[in-house]
Each structure stands twice: as C-alpha cells, then as structure tokens.
Amino acid sequence: MNQTISFITLGVADLARSRAFYQALGWQESSASQETIAFFQAGSVAFALFQREALAEDAAVPSAGSGFSAFTLAHNVASEAAVIATLDEAVAVGARLVRPADKVFWGGFRGYFADPDGFLWEVCFNPFVALDAAGFVKLP
C-alpha cells in the first residue's frame, strides 16, 4: 500500500452548516463538489464533507457514536502570533475554542478549535519543522 492519503472525509450533521463554516474560513470548494458532498483540495490530500449517515452507510457501519472521535487535524503556521490569529479567525466564524493557545512541553505553541460538529483542529507553531512555500510540513 503506497504511503498516500487521498481523502479525509468528515461525516457531518448538517452539510450546509459545515460548508458555510469552511467557506467562511476562506476555503474554496472544488468544482467537483456536488450538492451532497463538498470537496476542498488541501495540498496532496482532498478534504471532503459528507452527511454523517451517508458516510456510515457507505462504509457499511452503524452511524451511532459519541464522545471523543480519537483523531485531530492540524494546521501548522509559521509563528506563535499566527496561531493566535488563526484561532481568533476560526472563533469569529463560529468555531468553539477548545484549548486556548499555549506552550507545549516539546517546544511548540498550539491551541485547538472545534468545527460545528466538534471535529478538532489543532493550530500549531512547531519551531522544529519548517513549512514549505505552500505552508506544508515536510518531515525529515
């Protein structure tokens, strides 16, 4: 299996609400989007929003679930100030601030917001990992 992730799809309760949230953050939908699914290119990975019930049905699993979904998405930025600014921007368009930005023991600086469904986004400045020109992390 090649070391590739093609799509990250979130199963959301209200697709219109989620679309509006990510658009308000400045994300632009692909023209491949449909009424029932929203696509956003985010580097080499595509980010998709799909109704939760439909996603469970596609995977042939029960849709019931609650509590911590045990994954996070991270958005790395180039400075501590950019962490704070990005969290503020997200909150201004309806995100919930889950953890205000603070220093981490390993030397980073990060906070978390939750999107309308509670999906967790870490906004992080990592002084040990450079970002390329497009803003993506390149690990050693």
Place this chain on the structure above:
Amino acid sequence: MNQTISFITLGVADLARSRAFYQALGWQESSASQETIAFFQAGSVAFALFQREALAEDAAVPSAGSGFSAFTLAHNVASEAAVIATLDEAVAVGARLVRPADKVFWGGFRGYFADPDGFLWEVCFNPFVALDAAGFVKLP
C-alpha cells in the same frame, strides 16, 4: 486560514500495535518519530499515531468516546484490481475487512478496511479523478 492540512493524528489504544500495522502495510516512519509518537509523511500531509489518552489530553477534551468516529481516510488507486489487491494486503497484515469492494452508484469501485483501532480506510478506484505520478488525487 490557508487551505492546508498539516497533520492527521489518530489516537490509538496501543501505539506499538498501530506502528507495526502501518509498517506492515509498507509505510516508512519519518526520522522525526519519537517513542511516544509515530510520524509518516504521506504527500503534503503528515500522518501521526499517538496514544488516545495523550491526544485527548493535548486537546484538553475528555477521552471517552465510542462508536462511529464519523470520519474516513481514503486511499485511491488506479484500477478495480488494485482496490481488491490493497484490501487483501491490508487484511493479510491484520486489518478487518469492513466492506468488501463493490461498485458505487456514482461509478466508482471501493471497499473499506479497519485498522487495529477500527479507524476506517476506504480503498477506492475513481474513474473520474486522475491520480498524479505520485498517486495523489488532484481535484478540478
């Protein structure tokens, strides 16, 4: 907020077991990995494995949760045969086959496997979306 996803981090029950699973799939860890966190570069996004409790603690949320985690990762491949081969490969190293590969109404062909924690991977052939030389989807 730039349209970038830097990391996808899965909160796992047994980090050694998860590391071994992804390594058995042929994924190579970054030298940035630590004993307590595994990193894999997967195109412009980094994939990380971290203990579930530690991930919840970092996000300052309760770690309790069960059932459908309401997200999927997808691994697109270039043919229907490659879908079947990839699902077989995953099952051979311990994945659970969640949905055997079949045709989807929109014209694709896909199946799902679950990793050791139940995280869902769709393996998909999408005849309408080309893959670039590195195997990544590029949406219009």
